[in-house]
Each structure stands twice: as C-alpha cells, then as structure tokens.
Amino acid sequence: MSNKRTKNQEQILKLINNNSEEMSAQNLHFQIQQHGLRIGLATVYRTLKLLKIEGEIQERVTPDGESFYSTINSVYHHYHHLNCVNCGKSYPMNICPLSQKITDWCHSQKFKVYYHTLEFFGLCAACQDQDIASECLSAN
Amino acid sequence: MSNKRTKNQEQILKLINNNSEEMSAQNLHFQIQQHGLRIGLATVYRTLKLLKIEGEIQERVTPDGESFYSTINSVYHHYHHLNCVNCGKSYPMNICPLSQKITDWCHSQKFKVYYHTLEFFGLCAACQDQDIASECLSAN
DNA sequence: CTGAAAGTGATAATCATTCTCATAATACAG
DNA sequence: CTGTATTATGAGAATGATTATCACTTTCAG
Ligand SMILES: [Mn+2]
Ligand SMILES: [Mn+2]
Ligand SMILES: [Zn+2]
Ligand SMILES: [Zn+2]
Numbered sequence: 001m002s003n004k005r006t007k008n009q010e011q012i013l014k015l016i017n018n019n020s021e022e023m024s025a026q027n028l029h030f031q032i033q034q035h036g037l038r039i040g041l042a043t044v045y046r047t048l049k050l051l052k053i054e055g056e057i058q059e060r061v062t063p064d065g066e067s068f069y070s071t072i073n074s075v076y077h078h079y080h081h082l083n084c085v086n087c088g089k090s091y092p093m094n095i096c097p098l099s100q101k102i103t104d105w106c107h108s109q110k111f112k113v114y115y116h117t118l119e120f121f122g123l124c125a126a127c128q129d130q131d132i133a134s135e136c137l138s139a140n
Numbered sequence: 141m142s143n144k145r146t147k148n149q150e151q152i153l154k155l156i157n158n159n160s161e162e163m164s165a166q167n168l169h170f171q172i173q174q175h176g177l178r179i180g181l182a183t184v185y186r187t188l189k190l191l192k193i194e195g196e197i198q199e200r201v202t203p204d205g206e207s208f209y210s211t212i213n214s215v216y217h218h219y220h221h222l223n224c225v226n227c228g229k230s231y232p233m234n235i236c237p238l239s240q241k242i243t244d245w246c247h248s249q250k251f252k253v254y255y256h257t258l259e260f261f262g263l264c265a266a267c268q269d270q271d272i273a274s275e276c277l278s279a280n
Numbered sequence: 281c282t283g284a285a286a287g288t289g290a291t292a293a294t295c296a297t298t299c300t301c302a303t304a305a306t307a308c309a310g
Numbered sequence: 311c312t313g314t315a316t317t318a319t320g321a322g323a324a325t326g327a328t329t330a331t332c333a334c335t336t337t338c339a340g
Contacts, residue, residue, distance in 0.1 A: 065205030
C-alpha cells in the first residue's frame, strides 16, 4: 500500500500543477534538470503513470503519438480542439458541449470518470483553399 | 493535382471500407500480404495520410501511441469509449452525446469537420475495487 | 516518343516510451 | 536500534511504430 507519495513524485506533481500549459514527459524531465533536480527519465514516466491512475493528471495523445500531461483540477485547462488533418495545427475551443447528464450516465455505468477528451478533425480554413493532396506527399 | 487514386491506394481504401473493425497500419500491411498483394509498408503509411486528408478515413490514437484507422462514412463505426487508466481496457459506448448544433458551430468557424473523437478516462468497476497504486508499478 | 513529375518499396534512421538490473531509500518486525 | 524485506530510483539498453532516404518504376501531358 503505497499511499504516501515520494519526494520525487510530489515534485513532479507540483511542477505539473504550477504550469499553465500541458507538458510532455521529455519536457518535464528537461525542466526538472533546469531546476537543478536529479530525477531520472524513467522515474518521470513511472510517476506520470501513477498520477494518471490516481486521477491527478490527464493525458492527451497527439496524432503523432506523443503524450501531453496537465492537471485535472483546474478548469482553466479543460480545452477541446479543432485539429487540422493537413497542417496538424490545433485550434482550441472555448466551450465544452458535453452536458452533465452524460457524465452522470457514465457514473451510473459503474465507471468512475476522471476526465474526458473531445477532439474534432478536419480542415482548417487555410488548408481548405489549397490543393491539399498534391502537397501532402510532396516531401517524397 | 493528383485527383485520381492509384491502384494501390484504391486497394487500401477498399480494404478499410470492407473491414468491420478499425485497423493499424501494420495490421493493414500484413493483411495486404495475406491477399497476395505486394504493397510496401511505406506506401501504406503514405496512403493513410492521403486518405485522412481527403476525409475518407478517421484515425484513433491509443494511449500507447498506436494509430487505428477506419472508414468515416459508416455510422456503424462511430463509437466512443470509457477508457480505464489502470487496466487499459476500452468499453464502447452506444451513444454519442454530441448535438448537431456543435458540429454546425464548428463549420461556422470556417473549419470543415470530417469527424470527431470523444473519450472518457477513469477507472472501470473492476479496477475501483483494487489497491491500484500498489499494482501500478509492481512490474518494476 | 520523351522527359518531368509522381509513385513505389527496401531499408535505414528516428525517437518517445518501456525494460533491465544494480543500487539506494524506506518500511517494519523483533 | 538493527537487520531484513519491500519499494523506489537512475543509467543505459531495447523496443517498435513511424518517418526519411534513395534508387528505381510508372504515369502522362505535350
Ligand atoms: Mn469537455
Ligand atoms: Mn460522436
Ligand atoms: Zn490546416
Ligand atoms: Zn480497469
């Protein structure tokens, strides 16, 4: 029963809570070193997994497979995005179209909801005006 | 202007459309070989990127960073999930709580919506009864 | 035809994440 | 307090999906 957090784990959580932007594991590890702390990359990943299970932080996986983490508690960080499948840009939305009802329903299913992700995919205005397909594979 | 699709591209799209389950790029490549076809893995990835931009297929990125692809058109495949952050299991939901209004709003933003993803994260019933934190890192 | 442009596949390279394992810190029974 | 079992840690290797290379083939407009 490891109910108590390690000093390392506390510092990582603190760093996430105090940061206004979502951060990747690599980025977190880098910032930790900047602060003069010595926490191994493996420990960062282990702690992220732990905090995720404890419901302290949320994870967003980008289309290129990298994970970004941020605190769950702050409403400030509850953002959804319009993601362009062409240029890859993400445009944050300032609304959450989910009613409380649906979250209640999830709980009624015996599922304990920590957080949700909602992402839209399509073409941004700029990319709608281009000949997309031709540029898509132009690099090769 | 590559408006016309290649024979390879057509076969890959056909394979996705005819399959009832979402498939990874690796899986697609394997099945292609099973069918006696000779399409390189690189071409599979290139075609997936192309079809994605054309709005023919949708992509779902799992928490471990692997991408799965499926046809957009079939309502049959429009699923959202309850994802357990502990055991990793995904429980499909049979409803979509998004109103048409929100999609309309996205369009009013000059963003052309192809599809959306909506995922809930938390603990499934089985995992709520365990001492999670202790098992989380037990493997190491 | 003909040559430029686009498509292809084998292979190497990338890189975030996970695994290994020896060591350090901690918890706890006696 | 003291020895011992358990858990945490970090350096580095391994993993594996995805991407980049590059020589070669196909397509097609003129
Ligand atoms: Mn929301
Ligand atoms: Mn939906
Ligand atoms: Zn775009
Ligand atoms: Zn579970």
